[in-house]
Amino acid sequence: MDETADYPLELTGEDVPMVRFLNVTKRYGPLTVLDKLNLDVAEGEMVSVIGPSGSGKTTVLRMLMTLETINGGVIYVDGKPLTHMPKGGRLVPADPRYLRRMRANIGMCFQHFNLFPHMTALQNCMEGPVQVLGLPKAEARARSEELLEMVGMIDKKDQHPSRLSGGQQQRVAIARALAMRPKVMLFDEVTSALDPEVIGEVTNVIRKLVAEFKLTMLMVTHQMGFARDISDRVCFFYAGRIEEQGPPDALFGNPQRERTQQFLSAVKDAG
Amino acid sequence: MGFHWRWDFTWQILPRLLDATLNTLAAAGIGYGIALVLGLVFALAQRTPYRMLTVSVREAVEFVRSTPLVLQIFFFFYVGPQMGLRLSPWVSGMIAIGLHYASYLSEVYRGGLEAVPKGQWEAATALNLSTRDTYARIIIPQALPPALAGMGNYLVGIFKDTPMLSVIGVAELMHTANSIGSENYRYLEPYTLVGLIFLLISLPTAGLIRLFECWVRRKLGMR
Ligand SMILES: Nc1ncnc2c1ncn2[C@@H]1O[C@H](COP(=O)(O)OP(=O)(O)O)[C@@H](O)[C@H]1O
Ligand SMILES: [Mg+2]
Numbered sequence: 001m002d003e004t005a006d007y008p009l010e011l012t013g014e015d016v017p018m019v020r021f022l023n024v025t026k027r028y029g030p031l032t033v034l035d036k037l038n039l040d041v042a043e044g045e046m047v048s049v050i051g052p053s054g055s056g057k058t059t060v061l062r063m064l065m066t067l068e069t070i071n072g073g074v075i076y077v078d079g080k081p082l083t084h085m086p087k088g089g090r091l092v093p094a095d096p097r098y099l100r101r102m103r104a105n106i107g108m109c110f111q112h113f114n115l116f117p118h119m120t121a122l123q124n125c126m127e128g129p130v131q132v133l134g135l136p137k138a139e140a141r142a143r144s145e146e147l148l149e150m151v152g153m154i155d156k157k158d159q160h161p162s163r164l165s166g167g168q169q170q171r172v173a174i175a176r177a178l179a180m181r182p183k184v185m186l187f188d189e190v191t192s193a194l195d196p197e198v199i200g201e202v203t204n205v206i207r208k209l210v211a212e213f214k215l216t217m218l219m220v221t222h223q224m225g226f227a228r229d230i231s232d233r234v235c236f237f238y239a240g241r242i243e244e245q246g247p248p249d250a251l252f253g254n255p256q257r258e259r260t261q262q263f264l265s266a267v268k269d270a271g
Numbered sequence: 272m273g274f275h276w277r278w279d280f281t282w283q284i285l286p287r288l289l290d291a292t293l294n295t296l297a298a299a300g301i302g303y304g305i306a307l308v309l310g311l312v313f314a315l316a317q318r319t320p321y322r323m324l325t326v327s328v329r330e331a332v333e334f335v336r337s338t339p340l341v342l343q344i345f346f347f348f349y350v351g352p353q354m355g356l357r358l359s360p361w362v363s364g365m366i367a368i369g370l371h372y373a374s375y376l377s378e379v380y381r382g383g384l385e386a387v388p389k390g391q392w393e394a395a396t397a398l399n400l401s402t403r404d405t406y407a408r409i410i411i412p413q414a415l416p417p418a419l420a421g422m423g424n425y426l427v428g429i430f431k432d433t434p435m436l437s438v439i440g441v442a443e444l445m446h447t448a449n450s451i452g453s454e455n456y457r458y459l460e461p462y463t464l465v466g467l468i469f470l471l472i473s474l475p476t477a478g479l480i481r482l483f484e485c486w487v488r489r490k491l492g493m494r
Contacts, residue, residue, distance in 0.1 A: 067393055103399045114394035118412045118491035128398035131408065160492035180398060 004074050009086040011079040018043040018078055018184055018216040019064065025072030026059055026240075033059050035240045036073065041184070046210055046217045048227035048248070051237030052263060057220040060237075061186045064218070065108045066099050077105050078183060104132075107182035111189040113169040115161040121148060121172045122157040128180045140179075147175035151205045167198030171205055178209075185209070187219040191226075199223070206230065224267055228252050236260045274459070281460050284451050288464050291447035296472075298364065298443055299430040305369025306429065307422075310376030314384065315406070317377070335374040341435050343367040348439040364436040372429050376422065383418030384410060416488050423480030427473050444468060 011020060017040040026034040033056045041047050049057045062068045063083075064075060070083040074091060084091035085098040094102070115124050125144035129135040135143070148154045151171040161169050170190055177185060187206065191199045203226050209215060210230050221227050227234055228248040235245040236257075244257045255261045316328040335343070347356075347363035358366070387410050395405040434445030448461035 065393075065397055067396060100399060100401075103396070106397075108397040110390060110393065110397075112390055114388075114390035116391065116394065116409055116413075120492070127408070128400070131404050132399045132401075162492065177397070 003072070004084055004091050007074045007081075007084070007091050009089070009091060010081070011076050015042070016079040017041055017076075018045070019218070020076040021060070021073065022076065023073035024063065024070060024075060026056075026063060026068060027071045033240050034063075037241065039235065039242060041216055041218055043183075043216055044214045045232045046219065046230060048231040048234045049218065049220045049237055050222070050224065050227060050234060050263075051243075055237040056240040057237050058188055059240075061108065061188050061218060061220060064184070065106055065186060066103050077102060104180070105183045106186065107177035107180055107184070108186040109170065109173050109177055109188065109190050111192050113161070113166070113173045113193075115169055115173055115176070117161050120158050120160055121153055121164070121175075124161070124172060125176045125179045128176070133180065144175065144179050147178050148172070150208065151175045152201070165198060166194045167201045170194065170202045174202075174205055174209075178213075182215075184216045184218065187217065187221070189220050189222065191221070191223060222267070224252065224264070236263065238263075277457070277460060280455070280457060281464065284455075284461055285464065287451065288444065288447060288461065288468065291442060291444045292468055292472075294441070294447075295430070295433050295443040298361075298368070298433045298436055298441065299426075301365050302368040302372060302433070303426055303429050305365060306372035306376050306425070309369060309373035311380055313373055313377035314380035317381065318384070332374045332377055335371055336378075340368065340371045340432060341438060343371055344435055344439055360436070360439045360441045364439060364441050368429060368432065368436070372425055375425050375428075379418050379421035379425070380414065382421070383414035383416075386417050387413045412491055416484065416491065419480070419484040419487060423477065423484070426480065427476055430473065430476070431469065 007022060011017070019039070019041040021037050021039040024034055024037040024039075025032065037056075037060070039060070049060060051057055059068065063070060064077075066082065074084050075082045080102065081091055081094070082099075082102045083094055085094045086092075115121075116127065119127065122141070122144055125147060126137070126140040129140035129143060130137060133140075145154060145157065148157050151174055153168060153171050153175065156164060156168060156172075161172070164172065174190075190206075191202050194202065203223070206217075206219070207230055210217070219227070219231075231248045233245060234248045234251045236243050236251065236255075236259075238259050244251060244255060244260045251260070252264065255264055313328055313332055317325050317332075319325060344364055344367040347358060347367045348360060351358050351363060391409055391413065392405065395409045400409065433443050436443055437446035437449060440446065444465050448458075448465045451461040452458040
């Protein structure tokens with residue numbers, strides 16, 4: 001019946017990846033969005049995902065954030081199954097409690113920030129640490145203020161999102177996600193909704209993260225220059241599969257596949 | 272006979288009517304309290320993943336909304352005893368009116384909940400908030416401001432519907448005015464006074480609700 005019953009209960013041995021997609025399939029009705037996707041992300045690695053619109057990039061992140069259900073295969077995080085849980089020596093679909101435990105490993109930033117509008121920047125950052133991690137208020141505040149400082153938003157900590165620009169909101173959203181101390185950070189086109197002149201303030205924060213934290217990151221982006229600069233590896237998605245992947249200089253400088261070449265030259269022409 | 276206003280009679284019956292006003296306010300307040308809580312239960316029940324529950328609550332809400340309140344009041348008071356449920360006029364009245372307005376309010380809540388962007392749920396999941404915290408701390412505070420106008424309308428609505436309780440003998444304003452009228456064969460003064468009392472309470476209430484709405488929005492940082 002369920003093919004995933006035979007998948008490993010956990011990943012062991014040398015080089016267990018922080019994230020592993022194993023034959024992951026995602027369908028919306030008749031539409032297969034991800035088709036037996038295999039993707040590993042090593043601990044501390046920064047992987048960029050590029051590709052045409054509708055190729056399934058967002059879906060990859062949403063599945064890892066457990067915002068979508070899975071139709072086939074298994075996702076592992078830090079060696080343990082995420083979408084499934086071990087039961088009676090086999091893998092069965094994860095129940096809400098198990099999901100909640102595993103989800104603590106992952107943080108996500110969205111294209112449209114999704115800050116809580118009825119809370120200040122600081123309250124947004126403290127919400128998870130206090131309510132979920134059970135930190136004392138003072139500790140959560142100290143942690144949040146430190147992160148708001150890092151993203152350059154400490155001066156605006158008592159402002160509500162409606163009083164902040166898009167770039168400022170996104171920086172608060174990054175601080176909010178980091179306050180949960182995730183092992184894996186996901187960025188879904190975090191600069192796509194921003195005015196061009198403020199994109200830099202968000203990309204600079206991500207650069208800082210790469211330089212200072214040993215976080216595993218998976219980033220969907222349309223900014224090829226930025227992806228080339230900071231990624232350890234770039235994956236080019238096409239129609240729900242990885243068409244080509246490699247180190248940024250190789251993928252951008254010498255793409256092997258025709259579709260990659262076409263996509264990259266189309267993006268270059270567009271701007 | 273003519274259309275002759277008698278001031279002495281007016282002053283004579285006023286204390287009794289003001290007394291009954293307290294009952295009317297109590298009926299509206301208790302009924303609204305029941306409706307506020309029960310309405311939320313109905314709205315949340317319709318969002319659970321249990322199909323049996325969501326469908327039956329939705330059908331029940333639809334049923335209550337499309338039948339007259341006065342029928343529901345009669346039903347609890349007169350049919351209740353036949354089913355072994357003997358309720359006083361006050362209790363059956365409060366159940367009927369609370370249930371009736373809970374159905375309306377559940378739709379108001381539902382509208383408010385649906386107005387909260389999907390991204391807010393996703394952010395709450397990404398932060399790993401529990402379902403309870405997600406509702407209590409993220410979703411409901413945002414669903415409230417757009418629901419407040421509708422909630423306020425139904426507060427005035429329930430207040431204006433309390434005279435229906437007179438049909439089962441709850442001693443609220445309308446019932447008292449009827450008694451005064453039949454005891455004295457004069458209806459002009461008691462009915463006019465009842466109308467004035469309703470007006471004097473409804474109008475400021477509507478204004479206060481609007482102020483409250485602004486205050487909540489400001490409090491939640493949403494202008
Ligand atoms: N909730 C959904 N229901 C139906 N189809 C969806 C849904 N979400 C995404 N899709 C479809 O899945 C495909 C991949 O979407 P997505 O992962 O958002 O692509 P990308 O981020 O690469 O632009 C698209 O064809 C999109 O229309
Ligand atoms: Mg996308």
